[in-house]
Amino acid sequence: MKTLNMIFKSLLVGFVLMLSAGLYAQDPVEVAPNVYKKVILDNEKVRVIQVEFAPGEVAPWHHHPAHVIYVLAGGKMEITEKGKEAQVMDLNDGDAMYMPAVSHMGKNIGTTTIKLIVTEMKPIHKMMDGKMMDGKNMMKKESGKM
Numbered sequence: 001m002k003t004l005n006m007i008f009k010s011l012l013v014g015f016v017l018m019l020s021a022g023l024y025a026q027d028p029v030e031v032a033p034n035v036y037k038k039v040i041l042d043n044e045k046v047r048v049i050q051v052e053f054a055p056g057e058v059a060p061w062h063h064h065p066a067h068v069i070y071v072l073a074g075g076k077m078e079i080t081e082k083g084k085e086a087q088v089m090d091l092n093d094g095d096a097m098y099m100p101a102v103s104h105m106g107k108n109i110g111t112t113t114i115k116l117i118v119t120e121m122k123p124i125h126k127m128m129d130g131k132m133m134d135g136k137n138m139m140k141k142e143s144g145k146m
């Protein structure tokens with residue numbers, strides 16, 4: 001009975017660890033520092049990240065809010081979104097792309113180093129008087145004060 005109890009306890013601990021890894025380890029800067037090299041700017045509106053994929057480099061599963069990608073140096077990427085098939089993208093120098101919030105993983109399948117600037121937009125929802133309000137309602141409320 002004691003052994004069973006111990007097995008159950010260690011299983012439970014393992015499960016909780018797995019859950020928290022899934023919930024908290026999705027920030028690209030934390031799960032893929034090999035690729036998400038440097039946070040250039042971080043404030044309440046945006047986070048700007050310098051990204052570099054050497055040939056063959058992989059960014060494991062991570063999550064972004066809505067973001068804009070600017071391609072400094074292009075190449076061939078394989079992107080896999082959660083629940084979808086892998087997609088090959090040809091990135092050209094100077095390209096800019098808007099991407100809605102997404103969970104994905106990526107791999108540089110080309111022969112060149114891909115360099116990107118990723119600008120993540122923070123959600124505009126804010127707590128006000130204990131209520132969740134969107135940007136529109138906040139504007140109304142703020143302009144009403146003036």
Ligand SMILES: [Cu+2]
Pocket residue numbers: 028059062064104106
């Ligand atoms: Cu990403």
